Amino acid sequence: MSKKIAIIGGGNLGTAIAEGLMNSGFVLAQDIIITKRNTETLASLKERGIQTSNNNNEAAAFADYVILAVKPFQLKEVLTGIKPHLKANKQVLISVATGVWIKEMQDLLDEPFTIFRVMPNTAIAIQQSMTCISHHNANASQMQFVSQVFNQLGKSVYIEEKLMDAATVLGACGTAYAMRYIRANIQGGIEIGFSAATASLIAAQTVKGAAELLLLKNTHPEQEIDKVTTPKGCTIAGLNEMEHQGFSSSLIKGIVTSYRKIVDGM
Numbered sequence: 001m002s003k004k005i006a007i008i009g010g011g012n013l014g015t016a017i018a019e020g021l022m023n024s025g026f027v028l029a030q031d032i033i034i035t036k037r038n039t040e041t042l043a044s045l046k047e048r049g050i051q052t053s054n055n056n057n058e059a060a061a062f063a064d065y066v067i068l069a070v071k072p073f074q075l076k077e078v079l080t081g082i083k084p085h086l087k088a089n090k091q092v093l094i095s096v097a098t099g100v101w102i103k104e105m106q107d108l109l110d111e112p113f114t115i116f117r118v119m120p121n122t123a124i125a126i127q128q129s130m131t132c133i134s135h136h137n138a139n140a141s142q143m144q145f146v147s148q149v150f151n152q153l154g155k156s157v158y159i160e161e162k163l164m165d166a167a168t169v170l171g172a173c174g175t176a177y178a179m180r181y182i183r184a185n186i187q188g189g190i191e192i193g194f195s196a197a198t199a200s201l202i203a204a205q206t207v208k209g210a211a212e213l214l215l216l217k218n219t220h221p222e223q224e225i226d227k228v229t230t231p232k233g234c235t236i237a238g239l240n241e242m243e244h245q246g247f248s249s250s251l252i253k254g255i256v257t258s259y260r261k262i263v264d265g266m
């Protein structure tokens with residue numbers, strides 16, 4: 001692909017996007033420019049041929065797609081700063097800033113832009129993110145390009161922007177929920193005889209395998225559970241005890257509590 005990409009804000013997420021795109025071969029290093037104020041931390045990307053800069057204007061003018069990867073509170077200043085170097089018929093904007101609505105960005109601009117808002121998760125660092133994408137004004141080829149970008153970095157799905165808060169909970173907070181589930185497995189594994197290292201390996205790989213079963217076979221979790229639960233067996237006994245203790249209910253309540261925290265700011 002010959003599209004040029006600017007990443008404004010070369011922090012955790014910005015560098016993960018640059019590295020993932022380069023590793024996948026989807027974008028040539030020379031077609032990526034990444035900026036931050038202190039460019040010293042971008043040295044390894046520069047060595048691999050990516051352009052690095054502390055000049056957002058230069059980066060914006062270079063690009064077809066401008067990925068805004070600064071902190072939410074920095075976004076307004078950054079977007080206002082590069083505005084004179086953006087043209088609606090040349091650049092498409094992609095924001096990864098949590099909680100900033102497309103309309104808020106559009107209101108800072110003088111002409112109607114194509115704007116994407118995306119919500120990846122921390123597994124983007126290993127190209128295994130679940131990324132939810134919404135857009136305003138995008139045509140089919142722009143939508144395809146942006147989904148291809150994030151498919152290099154894991155999996156992606158288009159959602160309505162009104163679901164972005166829900167996507168933050170299920171897709172981004174979800175990493176923490178999964179980690180806590182795995183940690184509990186490790187604690188249980190140690191109690192029944194494994195070393196911490198062995199329990200960690202078994203727990204993490206088992207969860208990874210379970211997730212891959214669903215993703216590759218497109219089955220419902222309960223279908224896979226039925227294959228493991230022998231009548232009167234140990235799996236169903238353990239599962240039912242977990243449910244008596246409120247396992248599914250506690251997860252659902254946690255998800256809804258995280259969501260309400262975002263929506264109501266309680």
Ligand SMILES: NC(=O)c1ccc[n+]([C@@H]2O[C@H](COP(=O)([O-])OP(=O)(O)OC[C@H]3O[C@@H](n4cnc5c(N)ncnc54)[C@H](OP(=O)(O)O)[C@@H]3O)[C@@H](O)[C@H]2O)c1
Pocket residue numbers: 008009010011012013014035036037038039056069070071072074078096097098119120121122123172
């Ligand atoms: N991390 C995640 O997994 C994740 C997931 C979903 C969404 N997000 C969103 O992604 C965004 C970035 O998160 P992050 O974790 O990558 O934050 P981060 O590591 O703090 O990165 C932000 C970067 O922006 C740079 N920056 C600040 N002001 C700038 C300016 N005026 N011009 C150019 N660069 C500037 C900073 O470097 P300098 O100080 O050197 O300029 C910093 O490296 C946030 O809006 C966050 O809500 C992150």
